[in-house]
Amino acid sequence: MKLAILYQQSEPPAKDDTKELVKIKEDCVAASQALKIKGLVRIDCREDKNGVFKIFDFNAKPNITGGVRPHRKK
Secondary structure, three states: OOOOOOOOOOOOOOOOOOHHHHHHHHHHHHHHHHHOOOOOOEEEEEEEOOOOOEEEEEEEEOOOHHOOOOOOOO
């Protein structure tokens, strides 16, 4: 399983190898495996006020579902 970290809508952390980021990356992989996800997925996570990251949403990669949404341009 490949993991790509994207920071499109938020400021990237100063360091990408903190124990909190390592843990959430591991949690994302474990959650994907537990849900038996085989295709591309975006997993949304947020950091709480205590610095703990939590998974809150799984989304099909944008535009993958375009065929079932003909009204959407992008």
